[in-house]
Amino acid sequence: MDSNKITRDYFDSLLLETRYMEAAVPSIMMELYGERFSSPIMTAALSHLKTLYQMEEEPMVSYARCAARTNSVHWIGMMEEEEVDQVIATGARTIRIVKPFADEDKIIRQLRHAEEKGALAVGMDIDHIFDKYGNPDVVMGEQMEPKSFKQMRAYVQATGLPFIVKGVLSVHDAVKCAEMGAKGIVVSHHGGRIKDAVPPLMALPEIRKELVKDMPVFVDCGICSGLDAYKAMALGATAVSVGRHLIPFLKEGTDRAAERIEEMGRELRGIMACTGVKDGNHFDTSVIHHGGRL
Ligand SMILES: Cc1cc2nc3c(=O)[nH]c(=O)nc-3n(C[C@H](O)[C@H](O)[C@H](O)COP(=O)(O)O)c2cc1C
Numbered sequence: 001m002d003s004n005k006i007t008r009d010y011f012d013s014l015l016l017e018t019r020y021m022e023a024a025v026p027s028i029m030m031e032l033y034g035e036r037f038s039s040p041i042m043t044a045a046l047s048h049l050k051t052l053y054q055m056e057e058e059p060m061v062s063y064a065r066c067a068a069r070t071n072s073v074h075w076i077g078m079m080e081e082e083e084v085d086q087v088i089a090t091g092a093r094t095i096r097i098v099k100p101f102a103d104e105d106k107i108i109r110q111l112r113h114a115e116e117k118g119a120l121a122v123g124m125d126i127d128h129i130f131d132k133y134g135n136p137d138v139v140m141g142e143q144m145e146p147k148s149f150k151q152m153r154a155y156v157q158a159t160g161l162p163f164i165v166k167g168v169l170s171v172h173d174a175v176k177c178a179e180m181g182a183k184g185i186v187v188s189h190h191g192g193r194i195k196d197a198v199p200p201l202m203a204l205p206e207i208r209k210e211l212v213k214d215m216p217v218f219v220d221c222g223i224c225s226g227l228d229a230y231k232a233m234a235l236g237a238t239a240v241s242v243g244r245h246l247i248p249f250l251k252e253g254t255d256r257a258a259e260r261i262e263e264m265g266r267e268l269r270g271i272m273a274c275t276g277v278k279d280g281n282h283f284d285t286s287v288i289h290h291g292g293r294l
Pocket of ligand 1 (some may be wrong): 044045046047048049076077078079097124125166188189190191220221222223241242243244245
């Protein structure tokens with residue numbers, strides 16, 4: 001079955017109890033890698049937006065300006081260095097995800113470039129290695145390859161920035177990421193790259209349990225409201241990324257997408273208030289009930 005549908009159904013199957021006694025007006029501010037952000041609602045590592053729609057401004061730049069304007073963490077994916085420069089020049093605090101290219105020099109070059117330009121963190125999407133028949137994938141004409149523990153460790157060591165592994169959907173991978181020195185993981189199935197993928201929120205609690213408390217665990221895939229973000233955070237996410245949900249807003253312009261990010265923050269805050277969560281450090285998994293759609 002389509003993993004996006006399974007993931008949506010799983011979000012909707014999670015129900016919340018309320019906690020009003022001793023409740024307080026919550027703060028959604030987030031601290032990450034030593035910097036402060038307006039909320040844990042982040043953009044997702046998108047790329048090639050100009051192949052989806054055209055606007056006066058380069059769409060990836062408009063996407064970045066939307067994160068800069070809302071003081072949100074901004075993620076970017078596959079692109080050449082000049083595009084990274086344009087993104088970072090917007091002031092967006094950017095996490096640069098590099099592809100698992102077969103070309104090792106290109107990986108190291110892109111990691112170092114992002115660091116030189118002042119990115120917040122770097123990383124790699126390990127779930128974009130294979131095509132659907134198990135062959136090393138070719139993405140936009142570029143050859144990918146599976147990476148060994150030793151290669152991954154070399155990337156961690158090639159940068160002074162936190163290195164994040166994107167595309168973790170098992171305790172197996174999460175533990176290896178921690179062992180090799182990753183400073184964060186993204187629990188994700190990359191928008192459904194395999195069928196019948198476990199929903200990130202279903203895999204999340206077990207993964208969270210296996211990692212030290214200060215290791216950030218991010219989540220993406222299908223997040224389209226503050227309520228979805230709340231559920232992810234209650235189950236152990238540090239912050240969430242929003243990709244496809246923002247695209248229709250981005251098509252209407254930077255301001256509209258920025259408004260939507262801020263609105264999602266307010267939605268999150270509203271649910272935190274009603275469930276007794278005063279800030280990002282006080283989410284409690286026991287608020288969640290696995291009730292199914294009633
Ligand atoms: C147009 C588009 C381009 C993407 N490019 C990348 C990329 O270059 N690198 C990457 O790690 N993920 C990429 N992704 C995957 C997203 O980062 C994210 O994992 C996925 O879309 C699921 O989140 P969402 O449901 O919020 O969109 C891309 C997704 C889309 C829709």
